[in-house]
Amino acid sequence: xxxxxxxxxxxxxxxxxxxxxxxxxxxxxxxxxxxxxxxxxxxxxxxxxxxxxxxxxxxxxxxxxxxxxxxxxxxxxxxxxxxxxxxxxxxxxxxxxxxxxxxxxxxxxxxxxxxxxxxxxxxxxxxxxxxxxxxxxxxxxxxxxxxxxxxxxxxxxxxxxxxxxxxxxxxxxxxxxxxxxxxxxxxxxxxxxxxxxxxxxxxxxxxxxxxxxxxxxxxxxxxxxxxxxxxxxxxxxxxxxxxxxxxxxxxxxxxxxxxxxxxxxxxxxxxxxxxxxxxxxxxxxxxxxxxxxxxxxxxxxxxxxxxxxxxxxxxxxxxxxxxxxxxxxxxxxxxxxxxxxxxxxxxxxxxxxxxxxxxxxxxxxxxxxxxxxxxxxxxxxxxxxxxxxxxxxxxxxxxxxxxxxxxxxxxxxxxxxxxxxxxxxxxxxxxxxxxxxxxxxxxxxxxxxxxxxxxxxxxxxxxxxxxxxxxxxxxxxxxxxxxxxxxxxxxxxxxxxxxxxxxxxxxxxxxxxxxxxxxxxxxxxxxxxxxxxxxxxxxxxxxxxxxxxxxxxxxxxxxxxxxxxxxxxxxxxxxxxxxxxxxxxxxxxxxxxxxxxxxxxxxxxxxxxxxxxxxxxxxxxxxxxxxxxxxxxxxxxxxxxxxxxxxxxxx
Amino acid sequence: xxxxxxxxxxxxxxxxxxxxxxxxxxxxxxxxxxxxxxxxxxxxxxxxxxxxxxxxxxxxxxxxxxxxxxxxxxxxxxxxxxxxxxxxxxxxxxxxxxxxxxxxxxxxxxxxxxxxxxxxxxxxxxxxxxxxxxxxxxxxxxxxxxxxxxxxxx
Numbered sequence: 001x002x003x004x005x006x007x008x009x010x011x012x013x014x015x016x017x018x019x020x021x022x023x024x025x026x027x028x029x030x031x032x033x034x035x036x037x038x039x040x041x042x043x044x045x046x047x048x049x050x051x052x053x054x055x056x057x058x059x060x061x062x063x064x065x066x067x068x069x070x071x072x073x074x075x076x077x078x079x080x081x082x083x084x085x086x087x088x089x090x091x092x093x094x095x096x097x098x099x100x101x102x103x104x105x106x107x108x109x110x111x112x113x114x115x116x117x118x119x120x121x122x123x124x125x126x127x128x129x130x131x132x133x134x135x136x137x138x139x140x141x142x143x144x145x146x147x148x149x150x151x152x153x154x155x156x157x158x159x160x161x162x163x164x165x166x167x168x169x170x171x172x173x174x175x176x177x178x179x180x181x182x183x184x185x186x187x188x189x190x191x192x193x194x195x196x197x198x199x200x201x202x203x204x205x206x207x208x209x210x211x212x213x214x215x216x217x218x219x220x221x222x223x224x225x226x227x228x229x230x231x232x233x234x235x236x237x238x239x240x241x242x243x244x245x246x247x248x249x250x251x252x253x254x255x256x257x258x259x260x261x262x263x264x265x266x267x268x269x270x271x272x273x274x275x276x277x278x279x280x281x282x283x284x285x286x287x288x289x290x291x292x293x294x295x296x297x298x299x300x301x302x303x304x305x306x307x308x309x310x311x312x313x314x315x316x317x318x319x320x321x322x323x324x325x326x327x328x329x330x331x332x333x334x335x336x337x338x339x340x341x342x343x344x345x346x347x348x349x350x351x352x353x354x355x356x357x358x359x360x361x362x363x364x365x366x367x368x369x370x371x372x373x374x375x376x377x378x379x380x381x382x383x384x385x386x387x388x389x390x391x392x393x394x395x396x397x398x399x400x401x402x403x404x405x406x407x408x409x410x411x412x413x414x415x416x417x418x419x420x421x422x423x424x425x426x427x428x429x430x431x432x433x434x435x436x437x438x439x440x441x442x443x444x445x446x447x448x449x450x451x452x453x454x455x456x457x458x459x460x461x462x463x464x465x466x467x468x469x470x471x472x473x474x475x476x477x478x479x480x481x482x483x484x485x486x487x488x489x490x491x492x493x494x495x496x497x498x499x500x501x502x503x504x505x506x507x508x509x510x511x512x513x514x515x516x517x518x519x520x521x522x523x524x525x526x527x528x529x530x531x532x533x534x535x536x537x538x539x540x541x542x543x544x545x546x547x548x549x550x551x552x553x554x555x556x557x558x559x560x561x562x563x564x565x566x567x568x569x570x571x572x573x574x575x576x577x578x579x580x581x582x583x584x585x586x587x588x589x590x591x592x593x594x595x596x597x598x599x600x601x602x603x604x605x606x607x608x609x610x611x612x613x614x615x616x617x618x619x620x621x622x623x624x625x626x627x628x629x630x631x632x633x634x635x636x637x638x639x640x641x642x643x644x645x646x647x648x649x650x651x
Numbered sequence: 652x653x654x655x656x657x658x659x660x661x662x663x664x665x666x667x668x669x670x671x672x673x674x675x676x677x678x679x680x681x682x683x684x685x686x687x688x689x690x691x692x693x694x695x696x697x698x699x700x701x702x703x704x705x706x707x708x709x710x711x712x713x714x715x716x717x718x719x720x721x722x723x724x725x726x727x728x729x730x731x732x733x734x735x736x737x738x739x740x741x742x743x744x745x746x747x748x749x750x751x752x753x754x755x756x757x758x759x760x761x762x763x764x765x766x767x768x769x770x771x772x773x774x775x776x777x778x779x780x781x782x783x784x785x786x787x788x789x790x791x792x793x794x795x796x797x798x799x800x801x802x803x804x805x
Binding site (some may be wrong): 444454455 | 680778781
């Protein structure tokens with residue numbers, strides 16, 4: 001097949017033939033004197049094609065060897081015969097003048113044109129031919145020389161090409177994207193209906209036009225070879241890649257596209273098929289995303305804590321400058337790496353779904369909670385961190401943003417605090433144990449001193465002299481005071497070491513128990529102790545009795561000469577609490593002493609006036625505080641005193 | 652030391668196991684006030700108490716007590732072990748054994764009864780209260796309570 005067949009039109013072929021063969025040509029002068037037939041025969045014989053010379057009557061006057069061979073006749077069998085014997089249709093008709101036109105006209109219409117016809121061999125088989133006619137003036141009128149070429153092979157190729165082209169066009173039309181086929185000259189040779197619609201042109205308006213009309217920049221340049229590369233190289237660089245460009249509609253509007261190129265071998269060289277997709281929507285989304293990401297990145301960098309964004313595979317996708325600094329890595333060294341490089345244990349496990357839970361569940365379990373973990377710096381040193389996780393929707397799935405705070409200082413403080421706390425607890429326990437043991441062990445020898453001085457006093461009072469009686473009396477008094485002191489100390493230390501089991505206690509029962517214990521004092525002073533109905537509270541029963549006993553005991557003790565009156569009441573206060581009050585008509589307390597009276601060994605009266613160790617109210621304060629409350633006093637000298645404390649209501 | 656305080660015409664034999672001489676004397680004084688006929692024998696540690704009860708060595712002719720008053724905190728062998736040995740001894744376990752101690756700890760009380768003490772008493776701090784307690788012991792254990800007849804220990 002020659003280079004002029006194929007996708008190029010047959011008309012072009014014809015015009016090419018025209019240029020070569022020209023119009024009617026006279027026989028050259030130098031041949032005039034020779035035997036015409038002989039001279040012409042030589043020319044004919046030398047021609048590569050079959051040549052047949054026919055007169056205006058349609059009879060064969062001359063033919064060459066090639067023609068003999070092609071049609072399968074000996075020369076004599078054809079000379080003088082009708083040309084219709086070998087070319088049944090289409091040739092003779094063109095030569096012979098009919099009623100509508102002269103012979104000259106008939107010939108002129110056909111001269112030079114490559115006419116495709118069917119020829120007939122002597123064996124009756126047909127084959128496709130192309131004939132080229134040229135006129136030849138002769139004494140017998142104008143003869144026509146027909147150059148006949150067997151185009152069997154070319155026809156078969158043309159048919160095959162047509163079928164291929166048909167198939168390709170079908171594929172093109174079936175494609176969902178706009179398809180434009182462009183040659184190496186940048187001209188559009190083919191396009192599909194989608195492309196027509198997308199660019200707003202009809203097919204005819206685009207075929208043969210420069211592709212830059214619809215894709216102004218970036219496509220044609222890629223196809224066309226420049227000085228530094230061949231067309232094949234130019235193409236190879238671009239094949240298959242998704243290239244984002246701007247496209248131009250007929251109305252002048254632009255839209256973003258992505259094109260995918262693939263090469264297409266054709267008889268005219270390599271063509272490029274471009275699949276063109278409108279990515280307006282995607283671009284808009286991408287732009288939005290980029291803006292969001294930009295904003296997010298800004299937030300990330302502005303955050304005071306290290307921020308690391310991790311995907312569901314546990315890989316770091318983003319981090320801020322603080323994180324770079326904290327972990328001692330450059331950003332590039334961390335992006336794409338496993339987060340376990342910097343937080344070896346406890347983070348990745350929480351993000352990644354396992355067999356028991358979905359990624360959502362895994363994530364949901366951790367969102368927002370402060371998790372304390374160990375982090376690893378590049379230099380291998382560890383430091384304690386607290387991370388707070390939050391989910392981040394992204395096109396690639398849910399990412400997790402971890403805010404990471406170095407809690408070294410806090411942890412150290414916590415440890416220090418725990419140590420101090422333990423020390424304090426130990427010291428408290430030791431002190432309490434010491435008080436308990438000391439007071440108990442002090443009691444033993446003191447019991448001896450007290451008992452024997454009392455025995456002395458009883459057995460020898462009045463039998464020795466007055467001094468002896470006085471000395472013994474001081475010894476007895478000192479010993480018994482010391483005994484009360486030790487007993488009160490013991491009671492005070494026991495408030496701290498025992499109890500704490502707070503159950504439901506009737507405060508009225510507790511008060512009554514206290515009054516039984518105070519019976520001696522009450523009878524001695526003829527005291528009048530009254531109370532309102534009292535509620536049940538949450539308390540340690542023994543300690544509540546002790547509390548009432550100390551307060552009512554004080555109320556009876558610190559009195560003038562009149563009848564001691566004590567009233568115990570309780571009113572609701574706040575949420576599930578009762579405010580108790582123990583009110584007396586006693587001596588009262590100067591407000592300047594309010595702070596002191598609850599301290600240890602604090603006494604306001606001379607021993608001769610009122611006995612006491614100065615521990616009773618300290619015990620009361622400790623009991624109330626161990627019940628989660630506070631004790632307070634209201635009083636003025638001569639106005640009586642009211643002690644108040646709150647206890648929790650029992651459920 | 653003189654282990655027993657002999658009293659003429661005693662009808663009751665009481666063994667006081669007590670290492671504090673002050674307490675021994677106080678107890679003697681208190682019993683003197685309330686009991687007419689009583690012999691108070693004193694062992695000042697656990698080992699001596701058991702020797703007395705088993706009539707060993709110098710105690711070969713010691714009488715079998717009608718009542719034992721036993722302190723818990725004793726040298727050599729403490730009161731809990733003395734109690735355990737008395738109650739494990741078929742010849743001795745019928746003798747009423749009263750714990751008389753300064754301790755009022757719950758654990759001591761529980762442990763003593765678990766070891767089959769017949770009674771647990773805390774020594775009161777005040778002299779009068781102590782005297783009252785001794786009177787109560789005399790009134791109950793030596794007067795009202797019927798005690799098993801004296802048997803020769805096997």
